[in-house]
Amino acid sequence: MTLAVLDINDCNLQLWAGSQHAQGAGYALFSKGDYQFGNDARARARLEPRSTNTRYWWQLNTEPLQPALGPARHSADLVHAHLQALHSDAGRPEQVVLAVPGSLQRDQLALLLGIVQACPFNATGLVNRSVAAASMLVTSERAFHLELQLHQATITELSADGDTITAPRTQPLPGCGMLQLQERLVELIAAAFIRQTRFDPRRKADTEQALYDVLPKVLAQLRSTGETIVEVSGNRASISRSALTEAGSRLFTSAAEAIGANAAHEQILLDPIVALLPGIDGHFANNRVLAEDSVNQAVQQHRSVIEQSTDELVLTGTLPCEGMTIRPNVEALADPVPPARREGKVPTHLLVGQSAYALGGRNHPLAMEATQETSGDWVLSTDASGHTTLNDDPYAGENLVVGDTLVSEGTTALLIEVLS
Known part of the structure; x- marks a missing residue:
């Protein structure tokens, strides 16, 4: 029987349960006396900013919410309600394995497990999501996982010895979260609209929301084409990938500093959303992009190690590197093959x-x-x-x-x- 797997990353929480797949960002909206979570809440975040909370996964605790958001007392209440919504959307599986980020503090992890006990499903496993994803891909003795969350990014160091892989440390990168990156990307795109059309999509909440909504599609197009047309409220602007590279500069610099002197050549695993950022390939040449369901696939592969039957779950932080040959990371030491000559006029x-x-x-x-x-x-x-x-x-x-x-x-x- 296929395991149900919840991959917890507040940029995009995902729950797989057989053929069912529910997903949504860590947004909570309280409007007209009811809560909405995930993508529905995100689609109204710019329209109802005072009714939206994006910090409840990042600041998981039992402190009173400031500001208040409906009847929820604290962020733990919002996490509980969001888990119930995901569970319902995924067909209500009875048992779920939790994949959690390495940045989750011990008291937050304990609180999360307490919240799960009040949910209509049982947690039968707990695993570090970076280790799970890396167990299927890492090909060097040392690698890193660059993870983007809503309010911060993290770098997780991964260590493999040929048989197993573990994560010695996870370092937060403050100020480099998805929300900060989105803000800068939208600012750059809006500036292009003003230059080209004199239309500022940030002047009104509905057009600003429309720009945020189209941003993932824009980044995906730029990843493959290098230039695209963005349309908001009947106005069109041409955007190039190179025009947006500055938006991720703080993240790229912070990540490189956390990795160390050989950052340009270390093997870097990127969540799909990180790989969309313009300019990232120029900073980390030896990167691998994780599949959307990489954590789910890894849990299915290693279920005998991860799945537990005890009431008190233990975090699985070490997994087998099955089917892989671990080799030293020697790319930086190898003699490069000279590139073929490109035809064209010689510039001056x-x-x-x-x-x-x-x-x-x-x-x-x-x-x-x-x-x-x-x-x-x-x-x-x-x-x-x-x-x-x-x-x-x-x-x-x-x-x-x-x-x-x-x-x-x-x-x-x-x-x-x-x-x-």
Whole structure:
């Protein structure tokens, strides 16, 4: 029999129960005398901000809610009600395995288990969600899981010895949560609307909500195409991926600092929502994107280790690395294969804004240098690797041609040919 699995991440809580799949973000809305949770609540968050709470999973406790939200006394009441709603949407499974983030404090974990005891299902397992997801993918002795939550991000270090995998530490990254990232992305997109159409979607709550609603689709399109059209209330603006890379700069920098000196080459596991952020590939070249159901699949695979029959659940923090060969992370040490030469005109200048800078010069505002090879081609210095993107992909030593777009630490440049 297939296990029911609840993957707890407040950006998108997911409950799998056989063929049933319920999901929704950690939003609670109290309106017209009733609660709504998940995506229904998120769809009205900008319209009824004073009636919305997004902190109850992050600040899980029994302190009085400030401000109050309906009859709920504290965040634990909201978590209880949200769990009941998810359980109902997933067909009311009798037994559920809980996959929890490593950032959950011990007292919060104890409170969560107490809340579950008051729910119409039994918890039959408890597992670290980072360890579960990594058990299916990690191929190096050390790796990291970058997880995005509503009010913070976390970096979880993963250690594998060839037989098992565990998580020695989880470090919160304050100020880098999904809500902060959304705010900056919306600000950048709204600025593009103003420049191109003189329409500001933030001026009214309904058009601002519409922009937030379309944001996931916009990021998904930019991941595959590099440029897209965003439409809000009949107004259309062109948005490029490179125009939004600045939004995630604080997250990328904080994550790299938490990982350490070799961050550009460590194996990084990304939740799907993290992988949508423009510019992330330029910072973490050795990344793997987790599937939406990676935690569910891992729990099904390791149910004999995770499932428990005792009344007092114990957190499973170590899982087998079944079917995988663990190898040292030697990508950074291997001799790189020179990339094939790209065809195109040889550029002479970098165009940054309305100013052109000669290639090879040192007065340009980009945080990298270009050198000219004996063939006449221009390439970037090796220091640019992992920090600069070429046409929205991580720079990997290719020769530069006219029409290329470079982004280095948030500054964008177009490669051009200036005729004498």
